[in-house]
Amino acid sequence: MIDHALSAARLNLELGRYTDVLEPLEAVERHADRRSDLSLEAKLLRMRLALRLNEYELLSSLSDEIAEEAPANAVMQFERERIINTALRDHGDYEHLPASIDRLVSLAQRLPNEGGSKLHRALSRSLAKIGEVEHALESAQQAVQFAHDENDMRAIGNANLAYAEALRYAGEERQAVEYYRSGIDIGRDIGNRDSELWSWLGLACAYLQIEEYGECQNALKAAHHLTAEPGFDHPIETAHVGLIEALTKILSKSSTDLEGVLKPYALLGISWPEKFVSETQREGRLPSSIPI
Incomplete structure (x- = not known):
């Protein structure tokens, strides 16, 4: 029963049905031993849910609990x-991001596959944020290769998104478009709503960066359709x-209406968009790649 409930919670999270995650998670938490592997997996899933819903205080609290309860569990x-x-990237916290990158690399060395595509996706997206674009591209290429070696379509779609992001930060927007569209197709085909949505957002950014406003609007309409669909909740994506x-x-x-645009970010405790908008207004152009 507990295994089934955990699988149901995980599936609903992957499908983007966040309101349907809590009930099976609570069933696991009621019946599993507090320090058992199942209880820890449930806590990690709850932490992922907090990330998807951008509940960063809860995320931090759960992180502390997992760190305390399973310090020797390298996978956890x-x-x-x-x-x-990911939360640091959401906040544009480039001060603390390098230390997180170092921790990821160190932890991955303790895993059988040394982190595989998951590690290199995270490295790529984080390195791009802190300006190490060449290293980001290298990690993204490794993420794609690992994903194909793992023969995992979800990993392939996510890796294509990571590669597209690295290309966009490198100023290779037209090549990025190809990988964003692949991420969109795979995400839609397998029900990876999160990856599909972020691929649409990235695609819109890529087109805006090369001043193809019509294509940007088309991508935004697709992203808006996903964020506005009843039964789903995407706070930061809606703000983006x-x-x-x-x-x-x-x-x-x-x-x-800039006040209306920036208010959702303020509610999430995210401040970087205000500075980015201000610089865009002052310079009359984008000051850099859009750091969503």
Whole structure:
């Protein structure tokens, strides 16, 4: 029963049905021994859910609990650090991101496959954020290779998204488009809603960076459709749709409600968009790759 409940929670998380994750998770937490592997897996799933819902205080609290309860469990600590790493990227916390990268690499060395595609996806996206674009591209290429070696379509789609992001940060937007579209197709085909949505957002950014506003709008419409669909909750992705739309309007000299655009980020405790918008307004162009 507990195994079944955990599998149901994991499946609902992967499908983006976040409201359906809690009930089976709570069943596991009621019946599993507090320090058992099943209990820890449930806590890690709850931490992933907190990330998807951008509940960062809860995420931090769960992270501390997992660190305390299973310090010698390399797999658990690696997965915990991957979630922390993503949260740091969400916040644009480039001060603490390098230390997280180092921890990921160290933890991966204790795993049988040394982290495989999961490690290199995280490294690629984090290295791109802190300006180490060449290393980001190298890690992204390794992520794609590992994913194909693992023969895992979910990993392949996620790796293609990571490679697209690295290419976009490197100023290779047209090549990035190819990988974003692959991420979209795979995500849609296998029900990986998170990967599909982030691929649409990245695609919109790529087109905006090369001033193809019509294609940008098409990608934004697809992203908006996913974020607005009843029964799903995507707080930061919804905010990103608004941000990219606002940047498009700024660059095309149209008016936009910046207070309304920035408020969702403020509610999440994320401050970098305000500075990015301000620099775009002042310079009349994007100051850098859009750091979503």
